[in-house]
Amino acid sequence: MPEHTSREQQLLEKAALYMPGGTGGNTNFPAELQFLVKEGRGSHIWDVSGNQYIDWLMGSGPMILGHAHPAVVEAVVEAVSQGSTFFTTNEKAVLLAEELVNAVPCAEKVRFTTSGTDACFQAMRICRAFTGKEKVLKFEGGFHGTSDYALMSVSPSAGLEFPQAVANSGGVPKALQDLMLISQYNDLETTTAIIDAHHRELAAVIVEPLQRVIGPRPGFLQGLRDLTTKYQIPLIFDEVVTGFRLSYGGAQGYYGVTPDLCAVGKIMGGGYPLAAVMGRSDIMSIYDQSVTASDDFVGQTGTLNGNPIACAAGLATLAELRKEGAYEKLRSTGSRLRQALVDTCAENGVPAQSSGDDAIFDVFFTNQPVYNYRDGLAADAQMMSKFNSGLLGQGILKSWPQKFYPSLAHTEEDVQRTIEVFNIVVPTLRN
Numbered sequence: 001m002p003e004h005t006s007r008e009q010q011l012l013e014k015a016a017l018y019m020p021g022g023t024g025g026n027t028n029f030p031a032e033l034q035f036l037v038k039e040g041r042g043s044h045i046w047d048v049s050g051n052q053y054i055d056w057l058m059g060s061g062p063m064i065l066g067h068a069h070p071a072v073v074e075a076v077v078e079a080v081s082q083g084s085t086f087f088t089t090n091e092k093a094v095l096l097a098e099e100l101v102n103a104v105p106c107a108e109k110v111r112f113t114t115s116g117t118d119a120c121f122q123a124m125r126i127c128r129a130f131t132g133k134e135k136v137l138k139f140e141g142g143f144h145g146t147s148d149y150a151l152m153s154v155s156p157s158a159g160l161e162f163p164q165a166v167a168n169s170g171g172v173p174k175a176l177q178d179l180m181l182i183s184q185y186n187d188l189e190t191t192t193a194i195i196d197a198h199h200r201e202l203a204a205v206i207v208e209p210l211q212r213v214i215g216p217r218p219g220f221l222q223g224l225r226d227l228t229t230k231y232q233i234p235l236i237f238d239e240v241v242t243g244f245r246l247s248y249g250g251a252q253g254y255y256g257v258t259p260d261l262c263a264v265g266k267i268m269g270g271g272y273p274l275a276a277v278m279g280r281s282d283i284m285s286i287y288d289q290s291v292t293a294s295d296d297f298v299g300q301t302g303t304l305n306g307n308p309i310a311c312a313a314g315l316a317t318l319a320e321l322r323k324e325g326a327y328e329k330l331r332s333t334g335s336r337l338r339q340a341l342v343d344t345c346a347e348n349g350v351p352a353q354s355s356g357d358d359a360i361f362d363v364f365f366t367n368q369p370v371y372n373y374r375d376g377l378a379a380d381a382q383m384m385s386k387f388n389s390g391l392l393g394q395g396i397l398k399s400w401p402q403k404f405y406p407s408l409a410h411t412e413e414d415v416q417r418t419i420e421v422f423n424i425v426v427p428t429l430r431n
Contacts (some may be wrong), residue, residue: 001393002035008048009179011210012038012121026060028398030176033392040067045397054414056337056398058405061360062266067191067321068410072270072316079312085304092304096314100268100278103248103318106237111129111283112276112306116240117145119263119275120206122300125147126233126277126286127204127261129296135201137163137194139185141373142208144238144263148172152180158374163194185211186371188223190221196415199231204261206236209251213356213402214370221257234283240265249322269322270313326408327359334358334406337415344422349382362402365429383429390425391423402409 004012009228012034016022022034027102029035035047043066045055058064065072079092097110113119124136130273136149140162144150151172152165163181167174181198183191185207205228209221228235236259241250243264243315252258262281266275278284285291286298304310320326335358345352345363352363353370364370384401391398396418398404 001032002047002051002395004035005049008036011048029392030389030399033389042066042068042416043407043411045407051395053392053395053397054410054418056396056404056406056410056418058407059271060266060403061245061405062269062271063409064245064267064405065270065317066272066406066407069317069409071319071320072313075128075312075315075316076270076272076309078133079309082308083308085307087303090308090311091307092311092315096268096306096311096318097276099315099318100276102262103250103253104120104239104243104262104264104278105249105252106260107278108279110276111284111287111300112274112311113300114273114275114307114310115145115146116238116263116265116275116302117147117150118302119191119240119265119277120144120150120236120238121147122277122298123236123238123261123263123279124206126283126298127236129270129286129298130234130283131203132296133201133203135181135198136203137181137183137191137198137205139207139211139373140182141185141376142206142238144206144208145240148176149180152177153182155409158377162190163198170341172245177181184372184374185214186217188220188227192223192227195227195231195233197391199233202231202233204234204236206238208241209257210237210242210246210357211253211373213362214372215355215357216255217371220331221255225257225259234260234280236260236279237262239263241360244268244318244321246357247327267317268319269310271377272307272310272311273315274307274314301413320408328405330408331358333410334361334404335416337404337406337418340415340419341422341426343424344419348430350426350429351380353379356403357404362398362406364402386429387425389419390428394421394424396421400423 038048038365053352102106140153151169156166165177165182166181239262244267246254261383265275338361342354351367365383366379370376
């Protein structure tokens, strides 16, 4: 168990005093495992007390090159020396928009924002403006940020009948429940029935092509594409996580299914606050006051939209990902760690289902296959909490409750040490 210096303990007490729950809202570790990050380099982070952790969380995904990558640091330092932000359109934003259009199959036009939450929210909003309709279909358990619409049926009980939505956060107006329809991920039959019945009301369908760590079953994404095309309903891929992770073209490039719009974030900003909504020119024209009727025009002002520092970091990150062998290395690292986790669970009689993709994965502690959110509810959540705590106590950080994010910075030594810790922690899970 990592030990804390008096300095770190004092800072943890200040965090509890000045911040709700003592955190920024992203993580909630057990009291005995709480720590404060001071710095990160490559695949490791250090807390204020000097304890070192192998980081498989990687900022929740954006640090695919590792922390403080030299090329990104150099690009950011140069950009900072030229000014922090301008509000007006800047050179680096234009260059990054060009690269995004070149890389992502659906992208014809790009509008920058500062978070994945806002990118998903904007995508839904412009589809409402474009179609003149108000309802959006999403999938149970799918996370599209923290807007009021997105927080519908993120973590509901299994008793609700589709397509009924339920708010999973305080402060969300109940009136919005009627504007969101809910289906089951990987269930094309249920989704078809809902869309057949409600297509005249639907402004869009939004989906994580790989939902959290649950991969799409063969034919599901293409079936969804065919169904939305039939009714001329815009299809939105939330690629905030999968963009530039599953492939340079994102999940849509990897799976070969092209949506009408997508939201991207995390990796494309190189670890800085940057995201974007992009897609078909006719839908994106809703942002262009010169070609859109005033009643349909969507204004989208943001002080830091397309911030030049963030765009510089994004350009540097994407340049590294274009280098030969980048994705092969990423997947090789993920594959070895993923297989080792499955093998260790099997050797110790711990029920586990591998889930996700080599580039982003975890296990569900259950004997049954997991194809959707409700399948995942049957997994042993207490065992997952014990697993995560055990890893962190041994200096291995991952996303809570689920997700390992391999990076290009992770070394063979990182993989071997993590496997050693699997062999320490997994045998304790049945106790």
